[in-house]
Amino acid sequence: MARVIWGLATSHVPSIGAAMDNGKTEDPYWKPLFDGYGPAREWMAEHRPDVAVVVYNDHANAIDLDLVPTFAVGTAESYDVADEGWGRRPVPPVVGAPQLSEHLVRELMDSSFDITTCHRLDVDHGLTVPLSVYCPDPGDAWPCAVVPVLVNVIQYPQPTAARCYALGEAIGRAIRSFPQDLKVAVFGTGGMSHQLAGARAGLINERFDRMFLDAIEHDPEKLAALSREDYIAEAGTEGIELIMWLVMRGAMSGKLARIHDTYHVPASNTAAALALFEDLGEGASA
Amino acid sequence: MTAQILDGRAVSVAILDRVRREVDEFAAEHGRVPALATVLVGDDPASRTYVRMKANRCAKAGIDSHRVELDAAITTGELVSRIRELSADPAVDGILLQHPVPDHIDERAAFEAIEPAKDVDGVTRASFAAMAFDEDGFRSATPGGIMALLDAYDIPLPGRHAVVVGRSPILGRPVGMLLLARDATVTYCHSRTAGLAERVAEADIVVAAAGRPRLIRGEWIRPGAVVVDAGYAGNTGDVEYEEAAERAAFITPVPGGVGPMTIATLLAQTVRAARAHQTRRSRGAVPVRGEAMTKARDNYLLDLAASRQGYALNRLCGSLKDEENRRRFLEDEAAYCDAYGLSAEQRKAILERDWTAMLELGGSIFYTFKLAMLDKKSMQYLGGVFTGMSAEEFAAAMRSGGRKFG
Incomplete structure (x- = not known):
């Protein structure tokens, strides 16, 4: 049977990808952030998953405002890297895991999550930047297959944090019921506090972010109980992306161990963070 | 008495004349005068007097002063939000928050609500950092005024030993850094310094910024030293004036020394802020009320x-x-x-x-x-x-x- 081996929460700011693509990770502006990734990257390199389930949002690239799925799962054999308007990132195409995708879609439907499926999906920085955070030098191919899971965080009303957490729990159960012997990592991406537009542009709320970084491990129910208005007020209009961390957290078994975390301001206009958790398995379920 | 007076009042008059000419040029070029918003919280009589003096000086220099007076019971959040409005207001070039604010208010949070480009009193972290790195930015007004006063009397600074008594973030600390940037050797003293008398006696330049009347005895002053007294309790400084003046080569009176220089610096920095503000406007980076660009609301939700x-x-x-x-x-x-x-x-x-x-x-x-x-x-x-x-x-x-x- 498949199992979740770890969960990674990480910001997916485009400029983090651009810093890697343009060899700027040693620049004084970027070095503290990438130094902060170091221990997590080393640990993940020793704990390679076969498949990564990456929970992210599209940013006006594969999904426009014609159709806005609340939750969607990519079901393709491969996914091209999107041109977001300034050329494609120089990273390998993403190889899918269509059998696992199919299984997830079916299991989620049976758990009353009415999932949109995507057979063609160009993946943008929301997915490729977290992959680069995991694996900075993929060469010709990423070291794992990927199942993209999309969450609408752009158009209001977004799904509730509680629903995201429940989706994560359903994804976790679905992964653990997949009959192949696969090691799976789950990525929850986006955040932390940031706001791009309006008079509150540039908002950073370190107090909220620190609370969230702690509670995502110890008290996810508390985070699931926050309203979308709470997220917008505290973490900014784009900080609501943090609900996607709860999908990752929900997919973990009862017991987990924090391997590493880091928090840095700013990455572009965002408070960037990473938190890595080892899944200690079903038997340890609380 | 032997010391020459460092006459802040006279020097400030010369600075304000220059400010007045710059305001006239600015008005001729841009069709408006620079605007300083002064924010007073509560009804502390001394603070009220300071704000009134600043407004009067503004009027004399041709600067538009916009007085915001807030109730003493205001919360930090309300104050921050009011200051933030001024920060975003295209009609305001500079912002002064009169301190101290009432005890229940987080003064640092209020200061940080001031947009750094409008921080003409030099109280934000951004201004402090710029000053500490010796970069362009607005100086904390009193330290900036002290430096201008020393320069007006051609007091040499490189290699000389300056002792700063006091370490507040808008006076003691910054004045020490400004002296350091001018190659003085700087010693900071404060309320916990052991042997204050000996330290002060080693100074070529003493800057008294402790806010404790007559803390520094005249007999401690080394003969020939320069004494700058930034004390401000009523009309009494931090230094025993008569005794110190017997020994010092130069000394600031209280009042009439540092005080007028503070206001002059504030107004000179307001004109500088207005010029920079106007440049940003002409580049289109600043939404200007009544002009083409639209002013942003706090949040935009794509509902x-x-x-x-x-x-x-x-x-x-x-x-x-x-x-x-x-x-x-x-x-x-x-x-x-x-x-x-x-x-x-x-x-x-x-x-x-x-x-x-x-x-x-x-x-x-x-x-x-x-x-x-x-x-x-x-x-x-x-x-x-x-x-x-x-x-x-x-x-x-x-x-x-x-x-x-x-």
């Missing part, structure tokens, strides 16, 4: 009504992810807009790059950002547009920990 309203605009911006569309857009922007069925207002906002109007008309930042990138404008540039800053100022605000609310 279903906005999504409906902004559909054509977002569709146009989204289309720019395609290289061929980017080429066609640049070839004829107006024709491209027409092909996407934009409303007249949306068309105008796109063609004039009124980024805030795009949001008001249902635009989503994730879509409009594609247009910005086509213009080679960064998210920091857009952040600056929404908040009335230059891209550089916005990026600096992010580097210093981001913008705090509530």
Whole structure:
């Protein structure tokens, strides 16, 4: 049977990808952030998953405002890297895991999550930047297959944090019921506090972010109980992306161990963070 | 008495004459005068007097002063939000928050609500950092005034031993750094310093900034030293004046020494802020009330009504992810807009790059950002547009920990 081996929460700011693509990770502006990734990257390199389930949002690239799925799962054999308007990132195409995708879609439907499926999906920085955070030098191919899971965080009303957490729990159960012997990592991406537009542009709320970084491990129910208005007020209009961390957290078994975390301001206009958790398995379920 | 008086009043008159001429030139060029907003919280009589003096000096220099008086019971959140409004107000060039504020208020939070480009009293972290790194920025007004006074009397600084008594973030600490930047050797003393008398006796230059009347005895002063007294308790300074004046070569009187220099520095910095503000406006980075650019609301949520309203605009911006569309857009922007069925207002906002109007008309930042990138404008540039800053100022605000609310 498949199992979740770890969960990674990480910001997916485009400029983090651009810093890697343009060899700027040693620049004084970027070095503290990438130094902060170091221990997590080393640990993940020793704990390679076969498949990564990456929970992210599209940013006006594969999904426009014609159709806005609340939750969607990519079901393709491969996914091209999107041109977001300034050329494609120089990273390998993403190889899918269509059998696992199919299984997830079916299991989620049976758990009353009415999932949109995507057979063609160009993946943008929301997915490729977290992959680069995991694996900075993929060469010709990423070291794992990927199942993209999309969450609408752009158009209001977004799904509730509680629903995201429940989706994560359903994804976790679905992964653990997949009959192949696969090691799976789950990525929850986006955040932390940031706001791009309006008079509150540039908002950073370190107090909220620190609370969230702690509670995502110890008290996810508390985070699931926050309203979308709470997220917008505290973490900014784009900080609501943090609900996607709860999908990752929900997919973990009862017991987990924090391997590493880091928090840095700013990455572009965002408070960037990473938190890595080892899944200690079903038997340890609380 | 032997010491020569460091006559802040006389020097400040000369500075204010210069400020007055600069204000006239500014008004002739831009059709308006610089504007300083003064914020007073509560009814402390001394603070009220200081604010009134500053307003009077503004009037004499031709600077428009805009007095904001707030009830002593105001919360930190309310004060921060009022100051933030002034920071965003295109009619305000400089902001002064009179301190101290009442005890229940987080003074640092209130100071940080001042936009660094308008921090003419030099109280924000950004100004402190710029001063500490010896970069362009606004100096804390009293330390800036002290330096101007020393310079007016050609007091040599390099290699000389300056002893600063006091370590407050807007007086003692910055004045020491400014002296250091001028190659003085600086010793900081404070309420816990052992052997204060001996330290002061070693000084070529004593800056008394402890806020404790007559803390520094005249007999401690080394003969021939320079004594700057920034004490401000009524008309009594931190130094025993008569005794010190017997020994010092130069000394500031209280009042009439440092005080007038503080106000002169504040006003000179206000004119500088107004010039920089005007330059940003002419570059279009600052939304100006009543002019073309739209002022941003706090938050823009892309709800279903906005999504409906902004559909054509977002569709146009989204289309720019395609290289061929980017080429066609640049070839004829107006024709491209027409092909996407934009409303007249949306068309105008796109063609004039009124980024805030795009949001008001249902635009989503994730879509409009594609247009910005086509213009080679960064998210920091857009952040600056929404908040009335230059891209550089916005990026600096992010580097210093981001913008705090509530």
